[in-house]
Amino acid sequence: MSIRNQVPMSVNKLPHGAFQWTLSFNSDQLQADSFLEEEGLELPPNLRYAIKKRQIEFLCGRLCAKSCMESLGYSHPPLIPAGEDRAPVWPADLVGSISHTDRLATAIVGPAAQIESVGIDIERVIKEATPQMIKHICCDLEELDEISDLQKISREESLTLIFSGKESLYKAVFPKLQRLYGFQAARVKSFGSNRLKIMLVTDLSDTFEQGTSWDLHCRMPSANLIETMVLKPKT
Template identity: 45%
Template sequence: MIELTNIAAPEALLHPLVQVRACRFHYDGNGVTDGVSAPASTDVPILPESMTRAVAKRQAEFLAGRLAASAALRSLGASGHVPVGEDRSPQWPAGIVGSISHTDRLAIAVVARATQCIGLGIDIEPVMDSDTVRNLQHMIARPEELALKPQSLSLPQFLTLLFSAKEALYKAVFPRLQQVLEFHDARLLGVRDNTLQLALCSNDLPGWARQPFNVSSCLTDGLGFSWCYQLTPSMDHEVNTCLI
């Protein structure tokens, strides 16, 4: 059995041009074999044929992510399920950009109109334990990036947010870039408040991808959240003007 429940998204992720929806999920070892419980008046997402034999955890993550995505799409006046592309990325309706992330028991989806946002990326990660830090530190961060760790963050917290921020950035740029990136293809330039500034340093990047990118982040309930909302230039100016 898989149980899906809509919950309020973390307030820090909210933005006037972006729809954010979250779903909490629970599952047992039988997965969809014993059925799926979803909120009333909600269409249960469709599990692709390729996932019918997946483990229950993977099935639950997928369904929760799609349930959150469908709810976010409805808030934009769009509808329909979000299928999986050949590259395994979500295939959003025409005129919509979006991103999905999930971790243990929680999935979040963000969507926006393509006329207002040119890229969205979101990522959730549990704060790393010491063993994970030891095993992954060399993959996530260069020495010069480690030197930028704020004193307010422990090493596990910092590496979690850096890992998550790079994931969010990759998700935001991939639909336009269509280029597979590794962790060292993004470099941390600095950290200010809750914002990590990153730059892509892969070869043969188009001009727009060579600019620095700001990725917001926060820690809550033992999880690291990162999101990269890339507004179109006109919308970015309009929103910033309204906030002044």
């Protein structure tokens, strides 16, 4: 049975010409060699001797990215290598982002002519919103309580959403920023139950200045997973 027949896959057409593909998988039922044989997807050097679980997660993410490019009209989608920082390196005419857990992988890819930046992240819901975890995520109690109250979710779900949103933003800005920064640079804001934004509260560069904001989209693919996404169109 082919890989695509073994893993449930779904597609979501997004604004500004982007596509999101998502798949659920069981790493025990898949073989890394099959991705190369059937899809032309190979492991980067740093994962060739990694445990099977990490290999399959990586390859499922790349399969989602390949499916996105097929939806964009690529009959022979290019490989998406990992850079020295292990972030995906996209062709000049595309922007994209990939995320995965041990059971779910997803990718968003769209035309660089229409989209300035995009980032996506999936996280398992944090088990306990301890003071240490809140500090680690660079979240304050006001931010946490605001999200929890206005989104009508638990503190653990709220903290996970904030963490995931900051990861999504990091993935969106890193290709142009090309440097690390701390999560204290951004803050998640809620504008009622159906609208979230993430905003820079400090300058990162001339391009990413204090006050720059992105719409933050959030959903729960399952009871214990939170997915966030930012997508900024070109103006």
